Amino acid sequence: MSAVTYERVGKSFGGFIALHSLDIALPDRTFLALLGPSGCGKTTALRILAGLDMPTSGRVLIGSRDVTRLQPRDRDVAMVFQSYALYPHMTIADNIGYPLWIRKMPATERALRIREVAAALEIDRLLERHPRQLSGGQRQRVALARAIVRDPAAFLMDEPLSNLDARLRLTMRGEIKRLCQRLGATTLYVTHDQAEALTMADLVAVMQGGLLQQVAPPDEIYERPANRFVAGFVGNPPMNVLRAIVGEDGLQVGGVRLGLDEARRQACLDAGAVEIGLRPEDLGIVEPGTPGALAGEVYVVEPMGNETLVDVRVRGERLAVRAGRGFTARIGAGVGLAFDPANACFFDKTGFTVVH
Ligand code: ATP
Numbered sequence: 001m002s003a004v005t006y007e008r009v010g011k012s013f014g015g016f017i018a019l020h021s022l023d024i025a026l027p028d029r030t031f032l033a034l035l036g037p038s039g040c041g042k043t044t045a046l047r048i049l050a051g052l053d054m055p056t057s058g059r060v061l062i063g064s065r066d067v068t069r070l071q072p073r074d075r076d077v078a079m080v081f082q083s084y085a086l087y088p089h090m091t092i093a094d095n096i097g098y099p100l101w102i103r104k105m106p107a108t109e110r111a112l113r114i115r116e117v118a119a120a121l122e123i124d125r126l127l128e129r130h131p132r133q134l135s136g137g138q139r140q141r142v143a144l145a146r147a148i149v150r151d152p153a154a155f156l157m158d159e160p161l162s163n164l165d166a167r168l169r170l171t172m173r174g175e176i177k178r179l180c181q182r183l184g185a186t187t188l189y190v191t192h193d194q195a196e197a198l199t200m201a202d203l204v205a206v207m208q209g210g211l212l213q214q215v216a217p218p219d220e221i222y223e224r225p226a227n228r229f230v231a232g233f234v235g236n237p238p239m240n241v242l243r244a245i246v247g248e249d250g251l252q253v254g255g256v257r258l259g260l261d262e263a264r265r266q267a268c269l270d271a272g273a274v275e276i277g278l279r280p281e282d283l284g285i286v287e288p289g290t291p292g293a294l295a296g297e298v299y300v301v302e303p304m305g306n307e308t309l310v311d312v313r314v315r316g317e318r319l320a321v322r323a324g325r326g327f328t329a330r331i332g333a334g335v336g337l338a339f340d341p342a343n344a345c346f347f348d349k350t351g352f353t354v355v356h
Contacts, residue, residue, distance in 0.1 A: 049188065076153040078099070140161070173200060254315055256293065277345035
């Protein structure tokens with residue numbers, strides 16, 4: 001397996017810029033999730049590494065090899081598509097073995113390798129069948145088997161779970177993570193699902209409008225988002241963002257005044273913080289009128305089994321709150337929302353995080 005590097009990679013389609021000067025250095029044996037909303041350029045970034053699209057500027061390296069101008073077949077990467085792209089007329093064994101056949105591996109050696117990989121993915125009983133005789137999850141495993149069969153330098157996966165039902169997605173999410181860890185695989189994984197990115201990846205690259213917003217380990221993306229976009233895209237429900245004023249006497253937000261430790265206060269003043277971001281789990285529902293708590297009223301209560309999501313309206317804004325299991329309240333009930341500003345993010349007027 002090899003490291004992967006994007007160096008100032010740009011891509012335009014006609015006059016439209018799909019990627020602006022992308023820089024990512026992915027260490028060997030690392031799992032990177034490319035995360036972002038539809039159209040942000042993540043598939044384009046993956047296709048450029050696969051050799052399916054040519055960048056307009058910059059270069060891509062696999063290990064120390066500049067592969068920018070190489071044909072896809074000469075790049076030593078294996079791609080898993082959303083559609084699986086299995087050959088319907090071939091057996092599962094032939095589908096898995098196809099990359100080896102192309103490379104002219106002798107039949108007996110090929111058969112052994114197919115068995116080995118099929119056993120690892122627990123599809124060895126399906127080898128004589130055809131794709132149409134398999135469930136979605138089984139087809140997904142065949143697509144993965146075909147990718148790992150020849151030990152490529154990197155795996156590229158484009159939304160490989162999006163055609164599966166919710167339950168199977170959860171199972172396969174864990175399976176793919178386990179497989180990539182066991183193989184020590186360098187993996188680039190495109191998804192618009194923040195939960196997939198956070199749970200599977202060593203590093204998450206968040207993109208928007210063809211621009212890389214942040215690349216960092218999942219806990220850092222969650223705890224210390226680089227800007228308002230990342231803060232809002234990662235987390236379910238997303239971070240609540242409210243207007244805030246930071247002055248000599250501390251913090252003013254939603255009609256309450258709170259103290260702020262000196263370092264945070266100074267950093268907010270220096271950078272001109274205008275908004276505060278609070279995760280739903282950092283807001284606590286307390287008695288109405290509690291000093292220092294935001295005054296709100298319950299908009300809706302959603303029991304989730306293990307926890308309860310509560311929407312609270314504060315001065316016309318809806319804030320998401322993660323409350324305990326069994327929490328109940330009637331719609332319109334007055335509540336207080338308590339929080340510790342030490343857990344908050346602060347954003348400047350351009351949306352950059354100035355303190356987290
Ligand atoms: P999705 O999750 O919807 O696949 P994405 O983040 O993967 O989105 P890309 O497929 O990389 O986005 O597309 C980025 C932008 O580039 C989009 O606005 C898309 O319309 C545009 N684009 C992609 N391929 C082409 C093409 N061949 N010709 C013109 N525009 C393209």
